[in-house]
Amino acid sequence: MKINTTNHPIKSWVVLIVILGTLGGSQKIKASYNFQVEQQEVFNQYKGKIIDSNTKKELVFATIAIENSNISTVTNSEGDFSLKVPKNMEEVTVFISFLGYKTKTINLSDLKDTTLKIALETAVTALSEVNIVVPNNAELVVRETLRNKGANYFEFPTLMTAFYRETIKKRKKNVSLSEAVVNIHKTSYSSKQTDAVELYKARKSTDYSKLDTLTLKLQGGPFNTLFIDLMKYPEYVFTEETIPLYTYTFERSARINEQLIYVINFVQKEKTPNQLYKGQLFIDAKHKILTSAIYELNITDRENAARMFVKRKPAKANVYPTAVAYRVDYREKDNKWYYGYSNVMLEFKINWDDKWFNSVYSMTCEMAVTDWEKNIGKNLKGREKLRKNIILSDEAVGFSDPDFWGEYNIIEPEKSIESAIKKIQKQIKKNKIGGTVAALKP
Template sequence: MGTKRAIRCFFKEKLVKGTLFLVLIALQWNPSKVLAFQENVDTTVDFNQYQGEVVDESTNNPLVFATLAVEGTNISTITNTEGGFLLKVPKNITDGNVIVSFLGYKNKTIPLSSLQPEKNRISLSVSITELSEININVPKDAAALVKETLARKGDNYFSDPTLMTAFYRETIRKRRKNVSLSEAVVSIYKSPYNSARNDALELYKARKSTDYSKLDTVALKLQGGPFNTLYVDIMKYPEFLFGEGSLSDYTFSFGRSTRINDRLIYVIKFNQRETVTAPLYNGELFIDVENKTLTSAVYSLNITDKDLASQLFVRRKPMGVDVWPTEVAYRVDYREKGGKWYYGYSSVMLEFKIDWEDRLFNSVYSMTAEMAVTDWERNESGQLPKNRERIKKSIILSDEAIGFSDPDFWGEYNIIEPERSIESAIKKIQRQLRRIERRSK
């Protein structure tokens, strides 16, 4: 077997498990079938809603993916790419506090009673780490620290079955314009971290909106849906990043340490060895100094072969079209409660080019999938949903969802606040759909 073929077989096997595939099909748009979905909404509101933004205290720059958690509960949300947040708290919780945290910044505790329904502005200050703190017991072998961290998942992470509620979103942009948006509330039947059993997913609610006029007569779809983000949970699925025996394919080194939630954190940089030809990863691991716990990871795929990369990610495409990824980036964040850590947020960003045989210029698209755990409880029975109720790994969420509805569609569920650009795109699409519906009558 040739070297390139061997690489393709090795890496494609990993992707089949993770199901991160693009499906491109020639688009045949029937406007009469693209109508906004409406649902009877329960007008009884049993929660208080708080909106606002989290920013850097010195620069006023937005802090992206900052966490807001209600103290003493499992309720949380994160900020969007513009620093905005939307937090929904049951009305029976009135005296609690909200803990706001962000990588490298000092936590801030805010009483719920001091938050307003809208226009809350929360500023965080940078946490300064003294070099003397991090030089006392720094291990000499970064690779050994990574191995120890992966081996301790049974001690440091949830050891009980857990039922999580999560918000999932897929966004497709053509250059800087949003062209498609799919969202869902899902249930994650999370198995213990020391268990070989895979997690199961169940779809609760889903919606979508697509501006077909910007899709170049090609419909782009992401196969795998929420599984694409679930498998970024490195501590549960280390084989997708560091497969058995593959740690030796990387070099590990210590970067500048930082703080998360007032904890001292080692920053471990890892890079694919130059002698390794298979496309692997480069990035950073954030490891708690005291407990040897992975708290976050940010990394990207090393794309060196355009042809191979295309075959790895593109499941189907029309004739006369070349498609290849130019960037594939991942992120995962963990949260802690009661001395145990658990999966809290992950994202996958895929940027790619579409080159038409008969066109002078190519098109640049980016696709983002992200999932945030917004609540959880112990799954006392340990039971999983029936097979017919589970989300299949081959799911294409945009085919399962129906359309955007009343803003109260999501009710009491915490979601990631839409970016202003996405919000305006949705409103524009909704106006177009209403005009189409009127014309079809």
């Protein structure tokens, strides 16, 4: 959807549409519980934690990848990761990378200690200390980067396996979790054809007792994270019409795998009447390649922002977003780049007409590509494609057994989420009727 700033306020795309509705007090939650027989395990699982070598703080969204393969995963919000690798790949090297840090290589066998902490060293240098000529115009660097997508990113269609998760928190407590393994039929970066997604497996857990009298649902599912791929879908943030509406400045440089990276700030110009974005672009200085982007919606009009993201709400509630943030990371293979990970966070308040206190919720969705191959003649039929307005929590009807995910790599859950998963699994097993359906009370 192109942005026309002359006719109407800026619109966001399909990401993070929140549906709010009253929930009857006696309503029961039904969850399907299907025992699944997984194939014989032919993989090993490795776990660890990625930290900063100086501060010892956990590094969130760090990438762990196997050398000479497409297998990878990312760390969670606590720096933990889990990596599943075929048993015939025991003698391989693992790359650990994170934006602004030196990439580290270790042997896969070193990961067998599940308490292992891997420390990365920072690799950030001030621009004034680097012997390079910095372009005078940061906006021209951004324009050149957008023009070069056909040359620097995958020019062939790919079939990607990805793990997707969406969570809802009430203040700091997790109240809902939905997860899925999906197949992404991704078209080339020079193609205008939209990517397609196929749902492979899904599961969910919701504690409605912590949701007040609300049912919160996230519309869009994996497409929320997929459309953040700025190099595939630049029109959602940068168009010929909107590029001049930002101010671009160089902040610093970083070296990643010995490549110099420009860090370019962009912010909406003053007196621009529409709600645009602000953030940072991490661009390879030599080849003008976007390696990562971190940005957020510049909320200048609370009511307009609410219309962008709230689809339905109770009559006695005023609902509006207080923060909408995005992140996308790209990975490199044979001198070509591709979408690897993205994250979306929406925080909003609910003010009730008949209550003294408001409710604060946050909704987060993230997706990580864990494997990929060239797509040779594999096309999805109409019914196999996920709808762009899918509500995953309606499709994922219950948690399955502990081996539900088989050999697929997933993002390690936070400890609080992990505890919630175990709790709901026990409830489902205890209450399952006839081995297939469980009725749970909130």
